[in-house]
Amino acid sequence: MAANPLRVALFVALVPAAFLLPGSSPPRLPGDHSGYAPEQPIHFSHRLHAGELSIDCRYCHFGAWESRHAGIPPASVCMNCHASVSAGFDAQMAERAAAVAESRDPRRVVSPEIAKLYAALGLDETLTQQSAPTPIPWVRVHDLPDFTWFDHRVHVARAIACETCHGPVQSMERIRQVSSLSMGWCVDCHRASAAEPGGNSAQHVSTDCSACHF
Ligand code: HEC
Ligand code: HEC
Ligand code: HEC
Numbered sequence: 001m002a003a004n005p006l007r008v009a010l011f012v013a014l015v016p017a018a019f020l021l022p023g024s025s026p027p028r029l030p031g032d033h034s035g036y037a038p039e040q041p042i043h044f045s046h047r048l049h050a051g052e053l054s055i056d057c058r059y060c061h062f063g064a065w066e067s068r069h070a071g072i073p074p075a076s077v078c079m080n081c082h083a084s085v086s087a088g089f090d091a092q093m094a095e096r097a098a099a100v101a102e103s104r105d106p107r108r109v110v111s112p113e114i115a116k117l118y119a120a121l122g123l124d125e126t127l128t129q130q131s132a133p134t135p136i137p138w139v140r141v142h143d144l145p146d147f148t149w150f151d152h153r154v155h156v157a158r159a160i161a162c163e164t165c166h167g168p169v170q171s172m173e174r175i176r177q178v179s180s181l182s183m184g185w186c187v188d189c190h191r192a193s194a195a196e197p198g199g200n201s202a203q204h205v206s207t208d209c210s211a212c213h214f
């Protein structure tokens, strides 16, 4: 590996300091966090949305094609559908059947999970604004240490599928980290890609420390 020894020594000296810097989120120490699947504030299912309903990843994570971060969609994106879909299909059908049995008009059903979405937007169940919106506090799953640099766009432009790094998201009821995100994981793929016909180890798929660390 063509690494400048002085730069490496400097870098290694700086790593412990990076952990002490104040940050917006608690620092994630290096280590294998694969399998991490924290509970989320709203039960949002990728299996349902990306799998069963076949909504394209790009509909919600368009950032991955344009920038470093894939990004999490704001609640307004959810409202494109959930202004009208206020509960799951089964709950709506059950209410319709009950309305027929009781010969009355069906009532609007709002599921407890969709009610949380409305609450985050400051809306009541009739979608009347009651208070200021607050962002949904989604719990971050993938989180590289701050001293590393990763950019979605360059990977997505090379047509590396989301699933190569994130696993079978379409079948996940709750999102889970699948890859280790370790340095070895990144470097192994960079080495393999550089060895491919057309791979360019000097310019693109670099294994230079400075490609992923400053
Ligand atoms: C392709 C990207 C990539 C390259 C190239 C790379 N690193 Fe890393 N490195 C990472 C990532 C990602 C982590 C964080 C790993 C983790 O969170 O477990 C890391 C972590 C580290 C750490 C923290 C301790 C550890 O092992 O987890 C050190 C020190 C380090 N790298 C040094 C280097 C040096 C020196 C080079 C050049 C010889 C280098 N890195 C090249 C991606 C890279
Ligand atoms: C309808 C919107 C929507 C669609 C479609 C969608 N996602 Fe997501 N995604 C979210 C939301 C909201 C979160 C944050 C909540 C969660 O973790 O479940 C998220 C979280 C994630 C995360 C974890 C983020 C983190 O914190 O590390 C990954 C990875 C991800 N999505 C990948 C995908 C992939 C791959 C696809 C396509 C197969 C996809 N998503 C389709 C809305 C969506
Ligand atoms: C393109 C349309 C669409 C978008 C965008 C969308 N959803 Fe959904 N979602 C649906 C549909 C349709 C259902 C009901 C599916 C069923 O029950 O068969 C659903 C169901 C749900 C449910 C389960 C409802 C229940 O309690 O039974 C939750 C929670 C949910 N969505 C949250 C979200 C969140 C959060 C977002 C934004 C990140 C989002 N959805 C974006 C269409 C969408």
Ligand code: HEC
Pocket: 057, 058, 061, 064, 065, 068, 069, 070, 071, 072, 142, 143, 144, 145, 150, 152, 155, 156, 160, 161, 162, 163, 164, 165, 166, 181
């Ligand atoms: C080459 C591997 C790789 C590919 C391909 C990839 N991701 Fe990621 N993804 C990562 C890593 C690494 C992180 C953690 C980044 C960090 O902490 O800075 C991440 C983080 C995320 C996050 C959390 C929010 C963010 O932007 O950091 C989402 C959402 C996500 N990816 C979605 C996607 C989607 C959707 C695709 C396909 C369009 C995709 N990813 C393709 C490796 C990848």
Ligand code: HEC
Pocket: 144, 148, 149, 150, 151, 154, 155, 158, 160, 164, 165, 181, 182, 185, 186, 187, 189, 190, 193, 203, 204, 205, 206, 207, 211, 212
């Ligand atoms: C599945 C294979 C794969 C994985 C895993 C992967 N990369 Fe890459 N990466 C690539 C390819 C291919 C390119 C070249 C894209 C291009 O042609 O511009 C690349 C390019 C990059 C670049 C652009 C600059 C350069 O000189 O290399 C950075 C930075 C980078 N990757 C960082 C990372 C980090 C950090 C990780 C781990 C967290 C990672 N990559 C994991 C395949 C991968």
